[in-house]
Amino acid sequence: xxxxxxxxxxxxxxxxxxxxxxxxxxxxxxxxxxxxxxxxxxxxxxxxxxxxxxxxxxxxxxxxxxxxxxxxxxxxxxxxxxxxxxxxxxxxxxxxxxxxxxxxxxxxxxxxxxxxxxxxxxxxxxxxxxxxxxxxxxxxxxxxxxxxxxxxxxxxxxxxxxxxxxxxxxxxxxxxxxxxxxxxxxxxxxxxxxxxxxxxxxxxxxxxxxxxxxxxxxxxxxxxxxxxxxxxxxxxxxxxxxxxxxxxxxxxxxxxxxxxxxxxxxxxxxxxxxxxxxxxxxxxxxxx
Numbered sequence: 379x380x381x382x383x384x385x386x387x388x389x390x391x392x393x394x395x396x397x398x399x400x401x402x403x404x405x406x407x408x409x410x411x412x413x414x415x416x417x418x419x420x421x422x423x424x425x426x427x428x429x430x431x432x433x434x435x436x437x438x439x440x441x442x443x444x445x446x447x448x449x450x451x452x453x454x455x456x457x458x459x460x461x462x463x464x465x466x467x468x469x470x471x472x473x474x475x476x477x478x479x480x481x482x483x484x485x486x487x488x489x490x491x492x493x494x495x496x497x498x499x500x501x502x503x504x505x506x507x508x509x510x511x512x513x514x515x516x517x518x519x520x521x522x523x524x525x526x527x528x529x530x531x532x533x534x535x536x537x538x539x540x541x542x543x544x545x546x547x548x549x550x551x552x553x554x555x556x557x558x559x560x561x562x563x564x565x566x567x568x569x570x571x572x573x574x575x576x577x578x579x580x581x582x583x584x585x586x587x588x589x590x591x592x593x594x595x596x597x598x599x600x601x602x603x604x605x606x607x608x609x610x611x612x613x614x615x616x617x618x619x620x621x622x623x624x625x626x627x628x629x630x631x632x633x634x635x636x637x638x639x640x641x642x643x644x645x646x647x648x649x650x651x652x653x654x655x656x657x658x659x660x661x662x663x664x665x666x
Contacts, residue, residue, distance in 0.1 A: 379448065379449055379490060380486035380487060380489075380490055382445060383441050383442075383445060383479075383483050383484070383487065384483065385437070385438045385441060385479055385483055386438055386441055386442045386445060387407055388438070389435055389438040389439070389442070390403050390407040390442075391406075391407040394432075394434065394435050395435070396425065396432065396435065396439075398421060398425055399418065399421060399422075399425075399439075401413075402417060402418050402421070414450055415445065415446035415447075415449040415450050416446055416447070416449075416450035417446075418442055418443065418446040419442075419443045419444075419445075419446030419447045419450065419466070419467075419470075420446075422439050422440065422442055422443030422446065422470070423443055423466070423470075425439065426439065426440060426443070426473065433477065436473075436477045436478075437473070437474045437475075437476075437477035437478040437479040438474070438479065440470045440471070440473040440474035440477065440479070441470070441471070441474040441479050441483070441484065441487070443466075443467075443470040444466075444467040444468070444470035444471045444474060444484075444487055444491070445467075445487055447463040447464075447466045447467040447470070448463065448464070448467050448487065448490055448491055448494060450463070451463055451494060457497075457498040457499075457501035457502045457505065458498070458502070460494050460495075460497065460498035460501070461494075461495060461498040461499070461502075463494070464491050464492075464494040464495040464498065465495070467487070467491045467494075468488075468491050468492075468495075471484050471487060471488055471491065511558070519558045519559045519561065519562055520561070520562050520565060523549055523552075523559065523562050523565040523566075524565065526545050526548065526549055527545075527546075527549055527565065527568055527569070527572075529545055530542045530543075530545035530546050530549070530572070533545070534546075534572075534576075539576070539580070543573065543576060546569045546572045546573050546576070547569065547573060548569075549565060549566060549568070549569030550566060550569030550570045550572075550573055550593070550596070551569075551596070552566050552569075554566045554567075554596070554597065554600070555598070563600070563604065564604055564606065564607070567597075567602065567603055567604045567607055568607065570589070570592075570593035570596065570597075570602060570603070571603050571607055571610075571611050571614075573589050573592075573593070574586055574589045574590055574593060574611070574615070574623075575611070575614045575615070577589045578614075578615055578618035578619070578620055579614075579618060582619065583618065583619035583620050586615075586618065586619075586620050586623065587620065587622075587623065590602075590620075590623050601630050601634065603627065605631060605634045608627050608628075608630070608631040608634075609631070609648070609649050609652050609653075611627060612624050612627050612628060612652055612656050613652045613655070615627075616652075616655055616656065616659060617659070621659055621660050624656050624659065624660065625660055628653070628656060
């Protein structure tokens with residue numbers, strides 16, 4: 379989303395803002411705590427439909443309304459709503475340019491409006507594809523993997539280890555980079571995490587290291603385990619004789635945290651607890 383256009387900010391702070399809109403903004407030209415840009419956009423549309431509009435501010439008001447419809451969209455917006463709000467913004471952009479707003483100022487808002495319209499069309503296509511997929515398979519790709527993982531968890535908990543391992547491996551070996559399950563990387567990661575945990579607990583360190591290498595090769599350029607699974611995986615591996623694996627997971631979690639600007643240490647109480655346990659194990663390990 380581009381910044382608020384200069385002519386809109388200028389109108390708000392210049393004293394030329396019609397009284398119908400003054401309650402939406404602070405004296406510094408910011409939205410009040412109770413106001414959303416969608417409120418401004420709706421009010422602009424209603425105001426411009428009246429006969430008595432000051433032509434000196436009509437263009438800036440139309441631009442404010444266009445900006446308002448676009449700024450109010452969020453990541454979870456319905457694609458039909460996205461398309462409707464994009465169309466309303468484009469209509470107001472045309473009016474803004476017809477009433478004195480230079481195209482240099484409207485360009486970024488135009489570009490964003492067109493982006494939203496294109497994204498809405500893509501989402502509608504995707505939803506149609508998912509509807510057809512669910513009609514054929516009974517669930518989304520993620521839903522199918524969740525069902526298989528759930529079945530595997532139940533089997534493992536009931537002592538049916540061999541059957542559970544087959545299902546965990548079926549999930550783990552799915553290609554995370556293409557095909558129908560390409561958006562399910564975290565579920566595929568769970569499959570490998572469970573295989574690694576089982577190998578470490580049931581077969582020993584060397585079997586665990588073999589699974590570890592398989593998982594790393596399968597993930598290719600991505601980290602294994604994914605960041606959200608790092609600390610649970612560390613905790614599951616404590617005391618299993620693989621401090622070398624634990625150390626790699628911790629270092630890669632820290633690298634990811636630094637990349638994301640989250641600092642250099644675990645941030646939750648539970649992460650701190652696991653971190654301290656892991657450090658204690660690593661300090662006594664000959665593998666370091």
